[in-house]
Each structure stands twice: as structure tokens, then as C-alpha cells.
Amino acid sequence: MDTLLSGDELSPNDIRRFLTRIAAIAVSEAVQDGAAAAIDTITALEELKAAAAGAQAVLTTRVADTIRGQRRDAGRPAARWNTGIATQIGLARRDSPHRGTTHLGLARALTAEMPHTLAQLRRGDLSEWRATLLVRETACLTADDRRLVDARLCADPTVLTGKGDSTVVAMAARLAAELDAAAVVRRKARAARHRRVTVRPAPDVMAHLGALLPMDRAVCVWATLRRDADTLIATGDAGGRTRDQVMADLLVERTTGLDHVTSPPVAVQIVISDEALMGGGDTAAEVPGYGPIPAAAAREWIADAVGSETAVTLRKLYARPTDGQLTAVESVARCFPTGLARLIDLRDRACRTPWCDAPIRHHDHIRPHEAGGPTTADNGLGLCAACNLAKQGDGWTTTRTEDPDVHTVEFRTPTGHTYRSTPPAQPLPLRQVS
Numbered sequence: 001m002d003t004l005l006s007g008d009e010l011s012p013n014d015i016r017r018f019l020t021r022i023a024a025i026a027v028s029e030a031v032q033d034g035a036a037a038a039i040d041t042i043t044a045l046e047e048l049k050a051a052a053a054g055a056q057a058v059l060t061t062r063v064a065d066t067i068r069g070q071r072r073d074a075g076r077p078a079a080r081w082n083t084g085i086a087t088q089i090g091l092a093r094r095d096s097p098h099r100g101t102t103h104l105g106l107a108r109a110l111t112a113e114m115p116h117t118l119a120q121l122r123r124g125d126l127s128e129w130r131a132t133l134l135v136r137e138t139a140c141l142t143a144d145d146r147r148l149v150d151a152r153l154c155a156d157p158t159v160l161t162g163k164g165d166s167t168v169v170a171m172a173a174r175l176a177a178e179l180d181a182a183a184v185v186r187r188k189a190r191a192a193r194h195r196r197v198t199v200r201p202a203p204d205v206m207a208h209l210g211a212l213l214p215m216d217r218a219v220c221v222w223a224t225l226r227r228d229a230d231t232l233i234a235t236g237d238a239g240g241r242t243r244d245q246v247m248a249d250l251l252v253e254r255t256t257g258l259d260h261v262t263s264p265p266v267a268v269q270i271v272i273s274d275e276a277l278m279g280g281g282d283t284a285a286e287v288p289g290y291g292p293i294p295a296a297a298a299r300e301w302i303a304d305a306v307g308s309e310t311a312v313t314l315r316k317l318y319a320r321p322t323d324g325q326l327t328a329v330e331s332v333a334r335c336f337p338t339g340l341a342r343l344i345d346l347r348d349r350a351c352r353t354p355w356c357d358a359p360i361r362h363h364d365h366i367r368p369h370e371a372g373g374p375t376t377a378d379n380g381l382g383l384c385a386a387c388n389l390a391k392q393g394d395g396w397t398t399t400r401t402e403d404p405d406v407h408t409v410e411f412r413t414p415t416g417h418t419y420r421s422t423p424p425a426q427p428l429p430l431r432q433v434s
Helices: 012-032 035-073 085-092 097-113 114-125 128-137 143-154 165-179 181-194 215-234 243-256 274-279 297-306 338-350 387-391
Strands: 196-202 204-212 270-273 285-287 291-293 314-317 361-363 380-382 397-400 408-414 416-421 430-433
Touching: 035 085, 035 114, 035 128, 035 196, 085 097, 085 387, 097 114, 097 128, 097 143, 097 387, 114 128, 114 143, 128 143, 128 165, 143 165, 165 181, 215 243, 270 274, 274 297, 285 297, 297 408, 338 361, 338 380, 361 387, 380 387
Parallel strands: none
Antiparallel strands: 196 204, 270 285, 270 430, 285 291, 314 430, 361 380, 397 408, 408 416
16 A cells, blocks of 8 residues: 555556556455445545545645745745645645645645654545544644644554544544643634634525634524524414524524515626526526526516515626627726626636636736736636635746637646636526626
């Protein structure tokens, strides 16, 4: 296993050939040999995944150190030595730049301060997720204290054997508090600064609304909603709703000031074809920032808005009938004006960096403006803040390919690797309802 994953004796192509053997031989043979052999193979593959993650951690640190050294030797400012490295790691792992940051932080902690955890990972005794939990729970400690936790929990492989995620977290947190209680207190104080509210898509035209709060406040909010929901149910005023439904409706009512049957007066953009809007077509509509929704649901939303005298505005958008790509809008401005920025948002929907689906925060020039790049939809792309910052690092280039039909952008990293990005197709033809 160590020889296979060391990265010194075997090339990437050797490893890919090994993957082909796993897919073509090991799995089929295990299934033919019965359930017991299949279970053994599943365990062995899990160990292989962990060992591969350990090798990735070592290689990730080498890559980061090499790039930092090259930039240092080239006389670059120290503030730019790390720019874009995490994004390259994310792309290499076919993951988002945010996850690339996590992978890089995990790799540095394991290789520099937690050798026993890394050793268990490379042997396949500890999963990458469990290693991540140990790194996370000891992040506030000094390097020396972190090594003590590492030794106590991972020097002996039997200490964590059979332990669940919550138990692993509790063990690491307990040791951290014993070694440096003040650091843990400071960490909790800093954590409160990151309180926020988020929303993410869920199946069936639903969404998860989440709030990251200090534990006492989060429990207080939940307990209050539960208490009041129980009161409504006990008094017969719940209208046949379950406790969970009443709690969800109370949250909406107390946040917006509206009852649970009233549509909130918040602007929502819907991209829908004219056929789906007015002709009863079934082409799915698109809600920027959420994703596709059934045409019938979009029509119902629009009809409810009109019926409640909510302002509804139609804006025509034009796309090629062959592939749904939006047409370009030109501008001589340095910054992307509102209308052009809106068109880029509707075309790209999310950050255009491959495997990153973060919301668009910046509208950037593919060919830099200072290099003569025009401020047009064709030369523009939507990026999240982190990816736009990474793109400014040494050695990064973006190029608009010569494909006239699809807005294809090629990202080239400082190591010479290339990744392509194309926007999703739009419903045809298009009208924007807001």
C-alpha cells in the first residue's frame, strides 16, 4: 500500500491503471465469492480511500511548499506567496475552492503537527473525515499541545477503534480544554463572530434555511418555537398542522410579519420560457440562486403575486434557439453596468470556476481590461470573491475559447493544468419575471 501510494515509485498513470483493476476485477470477483468476500472488499476499499487521503495530504503540503518557495525566490511579496494555492488543490481534487482551503489546512496540520494521525490515515486505520475532526477540534491549540493530543489519541491505534464521530470530537475537545482552557474560551468567543443565516436548495421546490448561532441562542429559538407550537396544538388552533409544520410557519410569521398563507413581499427572479408561462408548457423555470423549479410551480407563484396585487415585471431576454445561450450585450465601461451584470448572473448562475457553485459576487474580465479586454458579456464571467482573488495570483490565466456558440472559458493554473467551464443552458425562449 505504501509503495502504491507514495507518489515516488509510481506515476499518475500507474495509479489510474490500478483504479481500472479495482473497477474491472476486484469488485466483480468479490461479488462472485459471496457476501462475506464483498464485505471484506468494502473494508479494504475504505482502507484504500484513507491511505489515498494520507498520500494526498503529504503531496498537498509538498505542492504548497514548492509554490511558496518559487514565489519567495522570485522576490514576490510575502502576502502573495499563498494566493491561489488552495484553489489549485480544489481543482486537482475536482472540488470547490472552499473545499480546497480545507484540504490544504488539513494537510498542513497533519504533516507538521499531527504525525500519529497522519500515520493512521496512511495505514488506512483512520478515515479522512475522522482526521478532519481531530484537526478541527485542536485548531486553537499551540503546536506543542496539538502534538500531545495527537500522541494521546492516535499513537495507539486501539484508542479510537470503534469510536463514533461524536465520541472522537468529545475526546479531542476534552483534551484541548484540559491543555489550554483559555485558548478554547477565546475560540468560542471568535466563533460567535461568524454567526449567520444561510439558505440552500432542497428537493421538491423546498429550501433549507439555516442559522449558525451561539448554542444558547439557537436552543432558545428552537425551544420557543416548540413551546408555542405545542400551545397552539393543545388549544386546537393549529388548523390540523403538525408540530413541525406549526414551528416552521411560526418562524416565517415572526420573521416577515406575515401569516403562513401570505406570500412574502420580497423580489424573486424567475427565468421562464414564454411557452411555459403563457402556453402551459412543461419546460422547467429557473430561480437564480436556487435552481430549476417545475413550470407549474412558477406559474402558481406568478399568479399568486398578481392576485395579491404584488408588483410583477416582465423583462425580455433573448437566447439562441439552438442551445439556450444568452446573447451578448456590449458596453465600453470599465465596470460591468447593472444590466450587463444581471445578464452574466442569469447566464452563469453560480461561480464559473469548475466545481465551485458559490454565489456570484464579482463580475470579472476573462481577458483583463488592462490588456485591452472589452467589457462585454462574451468577455465577462461571474466569480465568487475567493475565486476572483485566486485568479489574480501569479501564473493564472483565463481564456475565452474560439467556440462561437457556447461561452466556454479555459482556466490555466500556475502548474500548467487546464480546466474548462461552460454555463448551463437556459429555458427557451426566455422571459424574466421579477
